[in-house]
Amino acid sequence: QVQMVQSGPEVKKPGASVKVSCKASGDSFPNYGISWVRQAPGQGLEWLGWIGTYSGNTHFAQKFQGRLNMTIDTSTTTAYLELRNLRSDDTAVYYCGRLEVAGAADFGGQGTMVTVS
Amino acid sequence: DIQMTQSPSTLSASVGDRVTITCRASQSINTFLAWYQQRPGKAPKLLIYKASNLQTGVPSRFSGSGSGTEFTLTISSLQPDDFATYYCQQYQGYPYTFGQGTNLEIK
Numbered sequence: 001q002v003q004m005v006q007s008g009p010e011v012k013k014p015g016a017s018v019k020v021s022c023k024a025s026g027d028s029f030p031n032y033g034i035s036w037v038r039q040a041p042g043q044g045l046e047w048l049g050w051i052g053t054y055s056g057n058t059h060f061a062q063k064f065q066g067r068l069n070m071t072i073d074t075s076t077t078t079a080y081l082e083l084r085n086l087r088s089d090d091t092a093v094y095y096c097g098r099l100e101v102a103g104a105a106d107f108g109g110q111g112t113m114v115t116v117s
Numbered sequence: 118d119i120q121m122t123q124s125p126s127t128l129s130a131s132v133g134d135r136v137t138i139t140c141r142a143s144q145s146i147n148t149f150l151a152w153y154q155q156r157p158g159k160a161p162k163l164l165i166y167k168a169s170n171l172q173t174g175v176p177s178r179f180s181g182s183g184s185g186t187e188f189t190l191t192i193s194s195l196q197p198d199d200f201a202t203y204y205c206q207q208y209q210g211y212p213y214t215f216g217q218g219t220n221l222e223i224k
Contacts, residue, residue, distance in 0.1 A: 037161070037215075044204065044215055044216075044217050044218045045155075045161060045206070045215045045218075046215070047206070047212055047213040047214065047215065059211055061211070061212035061213075062211075062212060063212075095160050095161065097160075097161075101166070102208065103151065103166070103208025104163055104166035104167070104172075104206070104208065105163065106162075106163045106172070107153075107160040107161045107163070109160055110160065111160055
């Protein structure tokens with residue numbers, strides 16, 4: 001199974017930005033795209049958005065419009081999530097997942113803890 | 118936004134039991150539904166996509182059914198590894214949304 005390897009934990013101050021990376025092991029990118037979700041401590045899952053692997057098209061949850069960006073570098077099989085103007089309620093584990101078809105992602109990575117304090 | 122409601126929130130069961138978790142959507146989502154398993158400190162694991170399709174590598178004791186607004190995840194014979202939290206997710210309309218989760222615990 002192709003895993004996704006994410007960047008390490010981050011601690012940021014309110015108002016700062018964070019950029020989380022997600023690299024496909026074995027240099028095998030998914031056919032469809034990369035999905036991102038997050039999970040605040042002790043809470044459920046929250047969908048953030050996804051980016052098409054080769055189209056670069058993005059769909060974000062409306063609540064993050066203006067603060068969230070997703071990019072993809074096919075040459076290094078790495079996807080990135082950038083969240084700006086961080087607030088304390090952005091503290092969460094951020095997961096990337098492979099989309100081989102639309103909608104249902106395979107979250108094979110370890111997650112990235114982002115703490116805003 | 119499409120609201121996803123799971124029941125029950127907590128389910129106590131024993132190894133070998135057959136269990137069913139229900140997920141209801143606030144509007145029709147056809148069969149654009151996925152089920153995930155999450156163990157503490159781990160990433161969600163995709164079990165079922167398109168309501169009833171078993172993800173590669175997932176044991177056949179897991180099955181999904183339903184369409185429209187009502188869906189079920191069934192585990193035919195619980196194994197020790199199955200005690201975890203389960204989430205449904207719709208991907209019919211943006212934003213994609215998750216249910217609140219069902220915590221499956223050992224009785």
